[in-house]
Amino acid sequence: MAPTKQQILDSLAKVPAPDGTPLTQADALSDVVVSDGKVFFSIAVDAAAVKAWEPVRERAEKAVRAVPGVTSALVALTAERKAGAAAARPATAAPAAPRPGHGGGGGAQAGVPGVGSIIAVASGKGGVGKSTTAVNLALGLASLGLKVGILDADIYGPSLPKLLAIKEKPQTLGGTRLKPISRYGLTVMSIGFLIDEETPMIWRGPMVISALTQMLREVEWGELDVMVVDMPPGTGDAQLTMAQQVPLKGAVIVSTPQDLALIDARRGIAMFRRVNVPVLGIVENMSYFLCPKCGERSEIFGHGGARAEAERLGVPFLGEVPLHATIREKSDAGLPVVATEPDGPHAAIYRDIAARVRDQLTDHPARAAPKIVIEG
Numbered sequence: 001m002a003p004t005k006q007q008i009l010d011s012l013a014k015v016p017a018p019d020g021t022p023l024t025q026a027d028a029l030s031d032v033v034v035s036d037g038k039v040f041f042s043i044a045v046d047a048a049a050v051k052a053w054e055p056v057r058e059r060a061e062k063a064v065r066a067v068p069g070v071t072s073a074l075v076a077l078t079a080e081r082k083a084g085a086a087a088a089r090p091a092t093a094a095p096a097a098p099r100p101g102h103g104g105g106g107g108a109q110a111g112v113p114g115v116g117s118i119i120a121v122a123s124g125k126g127g128v129g130k131s132t133t134a135v136n137l138a139l140g141l142a143s144l145g146l147k148v149g150i151l152d153a154d155i156y157g158p159s160l161p162k163l164l165a166i167k168e169k170p171q172t173l174g175g176t177r178l179k180p181i182s183r184y185g186l187t188v189m190s191i192g193f194l195i196d197e198e199t200p201m202i203w204r205g206p207m208v209i210s211a212l213t214q215m216l217r218e219v220e221w222g223e224l225d226v227m228v229v230d231m232p233p234g235t236g237d238a239q240l241t242m243a244q245q246v247p248l249k250g251a252v253i254v255s256t257p258q259d260l261a262l263i264d265a266r267r268g269i270a271m272f273r274r275v276n277v278p279v280l281g282i283v284e285n286m287s288y289f290l291c292p293k294c295g296e297r298s299e300i301f302g303h304g305g306a307r308a309e310a311e312r313l314g315v316p317f318l319g320e321v322p323l324h325a326t327i328r329e330k331s332d333a334g335l336p337v338v339a340t341e342p343d344g345p346h347a348a349i350y351r352d353i354a355a356r357v358r359d360q361l362t363d364h365p366a367r368a369a370p371k372i373v374i375e376g
Contacts, residue, residue, distance in 0.1 A: 165334020
């Protein structure tokens, strides 16, 4: 029987805060999310008290895991500075040696065991078809003979359960690690597999970072040539976490042709360059509209803006994907075109983009991990 939220709170009431107060009365506990045996919550404290609270976090996680029916628990300790307090400077760690054949250093963080290259698919704004592109890019890479996994890093709006029609929950291995879902030859993981579709993820940035870290480190990814990471839109915590936690081999930027989307795409490119992640190229999505009845082409959002921007910024242009009903219908049904219509014209476009990305992966040397310092 799946545990209830009240059972989790009852277990946490037995965990004392540093001052002896029950954790549930310490004004530090976030909302507790319980879904099919998976438990998520955070403990928010002042940055100066982190050392005293870390043992509390560990005891809380242990207490929750002991509740009958709990299969996994994600407990994050979030630290916030009080107004006017100076931020502590992190100690500088020596960069780790690159993993042989795995294309990157990653600073003090190692790559994901068994994974060759990790690439991010990102966009400066939402609504440009980034997730659809990420799924079909991953399938395109797999069609080229690579062993491919895909991670849904959009904690607030996970798309992979819908795009791949995945309704089952991941199995737990040994009570501490998750077994990813397999679909169309891809190894797949998303926070959307662990929560109900309508459950809002009302999490602060540190909780998002903790969730991403666990999906990278506590999932049995196996041996992969490439991991495609479907990033959330924008330039925030998730992007910085990926840049710091793993040696990203590069980023693919997805944009539509109009100027408004390209402004945000520029920000995305600048962000990845700032954290020393190579930009593998730009994809122009919804590049033109093809009427499914007459075949007439219309450039609804303009055309060629992403290509011109790629030339201006000195990054590769990976290709144009049309706005077509087939791509939308197949995506909504969880039947991506590369997998279900492999001989069609749209699948050919995605495979061409995948081939250009594959070639880019062999061209970029190892990178040093970025050092991001917050000034007090």
